[in-house]
Amino acid sequence: MFADYKKIDLFGKTIIQKMILETPFEFPFPEADKACFLFSLEGEVQFYNNDEALAVPGNYSLLLSCMQAGKKVSNASSSSRNQIVIISFHPEILKKIYERELPLLLQKPKNSISNLSSEAINNDFLIKKYIDGLLFYFENPSLVNEDILILKIKEIILLLSQTQNAEAVQIILSQLFSRTAYTFKQIIEANLFSQLSIDELAQHTNLSISSFKREFSKLYDDTPANYIKTKKLEKAAELLLVSDERITDIAFDCGFNDLANFTKSFHDRYDVTPTNYRLTQVT
Incomplete structure (x- = not known):
């Protein structure tokens, strides 16, 4: 060799x-x-x-x-x-x-x-x-x-x-100086609102993408993409009601890097645009 x-x-x-x-x-x-x-x-x-x-x-x-x-x-x-x-x-x-x-x-x-x-x-x-x-x-x-x-x-x-x-x-x-090992759920919850892709999130758990999806399904009874997107939209809906942040900033804070994608995803889930959701709930 x-x-x-x-x-x-x-x-x-x-x-x-x-x-x-x-x-x-x-x-x-x-x-x-x-x-x-x-x-x-x-x-x-x-x-x-x-x-x-x-x-x-x-x-x-x-x-x-x-x-x-x-x-x-x-x-x-x-x-x-x-x-x-x-x-x-x-x-x-x-x-x-x-x-x-x-x-x-x-x-x-x-x-x-x-x-x-x-x-x-x-x-x-x-x-x-x-x-x-x-x-x-x-x-x-x-x-x-x-x-x-x-x-x-x-x-x-x-x-x-x-x-x-x-x-x-x-x-x-x-890791040479701090041997902390995080659980699967700790890593998921800590990165829910990041802009990491599913592949990148799998890398952070130190698993292959196939092993990551199996473990995710076992713990959350859902696919990673659907669960994470749902959590991001739920947080966005909450922020629209309790803060005066611009909708663009809320989208970014919740892990969306594209306003158009955020608006479409929000409308698909709540059947209303983020702007109208804020106005409707306030009134």
Whole structure:
């Protein structure tokens, strides 16, 4: 499976790995007290989180919590090879290199209730340049020292904080220091009025979309789309009566990102427009 394997250690733990794998291959991510940033340099790999598969193409990356079992990477092709770089985030090392205070990206988000454990990171030019810089040290190991490695860890954390995935990255990395596990219902209720799609909500529960729908149906005796839409409209109807907010603002507060869609959905349920509902109930 391994055509070539190299690693770099810091404070007695492996923090950077570079591997060339001949296909087909499959290797698990063991349960461990760390998170991992996987960058696919060459070839597409399949990442599995229990029963859910995610394709990671070349020059794309994946951030994942390695603290849960059921994760693995594979490529079933018989005529290709893959080159992968993995950066491991060990909590004890992060605490050591950030002596005064952990950066915001490693701190628990104040308003997020989620068990999200993996996030695909889109092709990012600065991250690709960063990976190219790591390859230089694999080719010149005599230049590697403790100070450089500390700087490289801080650099990738800074780069991740600047990606469009920063919110999800913070959820995953903060789990290294706060092991809170939320129940399915806690996550649903906390995100009822967000603008998350059903797929995104499933990710926050750390379930595949099919498993998420089964669990939702079992607990709520309804489909996720119908239940969540009903709750949003009920909240909107309440706000129309008890507040003077603009209808556009109420729609947004209740998780609708389009006023026309909100108006149609409201009319379908209450047989009246939001404006007329407010006027009728007030008079």
